[in-house]
Amino acid sequence: xxxxxxxxxxxxxxxxxxxxxxxxxxxxxxxxxxxxxxxxxxxxxxxxxxxxxxxxxxxxxxxxxxxxxxxxxxxxxxxxxxxxxxxxxxxxxxxxxxxxxxxxxxxxxxxxxxxxxxxxxxxxxxxxxxxxxxxxxxxxxxxxxxxxxxxxxxxxxxxxxxxxxxxxxxxxxxxxxxxxxxxxxxxxxxxxxxxxx
Ligand code: VGL
Ligand code: ZN
Numbered sequence: 001x002x003x004x005x006x007x008x009x010x011x012x013x014x015x016x017x018x019x020x021x022x023x024x025x026x027x028x029x030x031x032x033x034x035x036x037x038x039x040x041x042x043x044x045x046x047x048x049x050x051x052x053x054x055x056x057x058x059x060x061x062x063x064x065x066x067x068x069x070x071x072x073x074x075x076x077x078x079x080x081x082x083x084x085x086x087x088x089x090x091x092x093x094x095x096x097x098x099x100x101x102x103x104x105x106x107x108x109x110x111x112x113x114x115x116x117x118x119x120x121x122x123x124x125x126x127x128x129x130x131x132x133x134x135x136x137x138x139x140x141x142x143x144x145x146x147x148x149x150x151x152x153x154x155x156x157x158x159x160x161x162x163x164x165x166x167x168x169x170x171x172x173x174x175x176x177x178x179x180x181x182x183x184x185x186x187x188x189x190x191x192x193x194x195x196x197x
Contacts, residue, residue: 011088
C-alpha cells in the first residue's frame with residue numbers, strides 16, 4: 001500500500017507568506033495530480049501557538065534565521081509563522097485538501113519544534129503518523145512539499161529509519177536553503193536510504 005505525504009503546503013510557506021519559500025506555490029498542481037496515483041493521502045500542517053519557542057520574537061536580541069541551543073539541540077529561529085487558526089496556517093487554497101484522509105498537525109507544543117511528520121525535534125516524541133500508516137498496511141511513501149531542506153528532509157529521514165520505502169519527488173518540493181542546508185539535506189537523505197526522484 002502506498003501513501004502520498006504532503007508536507008506543509010500552507011500559505012505562510014508560499015509567496016506572500018510569513019516564511020515564504022521561493023516558488024512554494026508552484027508545486028500545488030503537480031501535487032494534486034499525484035494524488036490520483038496513491039491509495040492514501042496524508043497532509044501535514046505546521047501548527048504553532050503564537051508564543052512558540054521557535055519564533056525569534058520570543059528570544060530577546062535574536063534575529064530570525066539565527067541559531068540557538070535548545071534543551072533538545074540546535075534550533076533555527078524563524079519569523080512568526082503558521083500560528084494556530086490563522087490564514088497563514090491554512091493550506092494553500094489550490095491544494096486538493098479534500099482528498100486527504102488524515103491531517104497531522106505538528107509543532108503545537110510551545111517548548112519544542114517539530115519539523116518531522118513522525119517525531120518532534122527531540123527525535124523521540126511521536127506524532128502518531130507511524131501508527132496510522134502501519135495499521136493501514138502502508139509501506140511505500142512518496143513525499144512532496146515544503147520545505148525540502150527542513151520539514152520534508154526530516155520527515156523522509158525519519159520514515160526511512162522507521163523502515164518505510166521512501167521517495168522524495170524533488171520537483172514537487174521547494175527549499176529555504178539557509179547556508180547550504182539544501183545540499184546537506186540531500187546528502188543526509190541519500191545516506192538514510194531515501195530515494196531522490
Ligand atoms: C518549516 C521552518 C519552520 C517547514 C516549518 O515546513 O519546513 N520550516 N517550520
Ligand atoms: Zn514551523
